Amino acid sequence: MDSNETVLLEQIASQQRIIDGLRYRLANSAELQARVDILQKECNLLRDTREELALKVERLRETHRRLKETIKELREKQRGKATDTMPKTLAGWSIQKSGGYYRAFRRVGGKIHGIHLGVTLEGAEQKINAKSGMSVVKVNI
Numbered sequence: 197m198d199s200n201e202t203v204l205l206e207q208i209a210s211q212q213r214i215i216d217g218l219r220y221r222l223a224n225s226a227e228l229q230a231r232v233d234i235l236q237k238e239c240n241l242l243r244d245t246r247e248e249l250a251l252k253v254e255r256l257r258e259t260h261r262r263l264k265e266t267i268k269e270l271r272e273k274q275r276g277k278a279t280d281t282m283p284k285t286l287a288g289w290s291i292q293k294s295g296g297y298y299r300a301f302r303r304v305g306g307k308i309h310g311i312h313l314g315v316t317l318e319g320a321e322q323k324i325n326a327k328s329g330m331s332v333v334k335v336n337i
Contacts, residue, residue: 287324
């Protein structure tokens with residue numbers, strides 16, 4: 197072999213090493229590209245999930261707002277019902293609701309007499325009749 201052939205063989209070997217290096221990089225590049233593709237898919241999936249969650253949160257907020265409005269309307273109706281069904285007088289006694297409690301008032305002999313009736317008007321007439329009976333007894337004595 198002469199020196200030209202030796203140089204040529206060295207160049208071929210050098211070129212072969214470069215080709216092997218490029219093939220190695222290409223193989224790693226394909227693996228990296230596959231990882232990038234997987235990560236991109238996961239990122240897209242997370243983005244879609246995030247958008248779905250944002251829509252669900254918005255729907256929940258809207259439902260919560262409507263629920264609060266409904267509760268407010270029901271409370272207003274209940275308050276209106278309580279005052280509509282509450283008698284203004286019962287057995288000659290004026291009925292008032294103050295501080296969540298019902299009370300009955302009546303002027304007897306120039307003085308105002310009051311009866312505590314409770315949170316509801318259940319048994320109110322009995323309490324008024326009991327007080328009226330006591331008032332009558334006191335007045336007659």
